Amino acid sequence: MNAFARQIQERSGQNLSRCYQCKKCSGGCPTARWFEWPNHSVVRMIQRGLKDELLGSRAIWMCITCETCGARCPNGIYLSPIMDALRALAVEEGRPAAEPAVLAFHKAFVASAKRFGRVHEATMLAAFMLKSRLFLQSGFLGEAAGGLKLLARGKIPFRPSSVKGKAQIDRIFAESDLKL
Ligand code: SF4
Numbered sequence: 001m002n003a004f005a006r007q008i009q010e011r012s013g014q015n016l017s018r019c020y021q022c023k024k025c026s027g028g029c030p031t032a033r034w035f036e037w038p039n040h041s042v043v044r045m046i047q048r049g050l051k052d053e054l055l056g057s058r059a060i061w062m063c064i065t066c067e068t069c070g071a072r073c074p075n076g077i078y079l080s081p082i083m084d085a086l087r088a089l090a091v092e093e094g095r096p097a098a099e100p101a102v103l104a105f106h107k108a109f110v111a112s113a114k115r116f117g118r119v120h121e122a123t124m125l126a127a128f129m130l131k132s133r134l135f136l137q138s139g140f141l142g143e144a145a146g147g148l149k150l151l152a153r154g155k156i157p158f159r160p161s162s163v164k165g166k167a168q169i170d171r172i173f174a175e176s177d178l179k180l
């Protein structure tokens, strides 16, 4: 097994050598249409050590961690922790994200959870829109109006507040190796 495959296997906890390319994972993935390659090919590419192709791909950013692939796999291989490991490695190595808006969402989400101990939707979405520059797109005003309605109805709290166990959350972040 090559060094890259060993690294992804260790980080994801998935036994890649059990894959026999039956394609059941690819058949059930709801976001595979936005991947450059079907799911079973992603596994094969890791086995072949195609690190640059994978770390620069859209596929690693389009996985929504639904775990359908793992439920369908006869060998119990879950693509979601594999995609997590690939994304984390791409960020650690400073590779440009093929889907920058998805990375911007991850960053805004983690920053909000870190700051308040839980996500405050209004400020998190504002930070995401600014970072991703989505506010420059034509559909933004419609989305912003939807958000304002939710705020007005009290469905989203206007003011952020910290959770009770914030010190524990701080400890979790301090002990994690999260690089976002
Ligand atoms: S379902 Fe499992 S064994 Fe089949 S191709 Fe996908 S990862 Fe490999």
Ligand code: SF4
Pocket: 028, 029, 030, 031, 032, 039, 062, 063, 064, 065, 066, 067, 068, 069, 070, 079, 080, 083
């Ligand atoms: S966990 Fe990711 S790769 Fe697996 S089926 Fe869901 S979206 Fe597709």
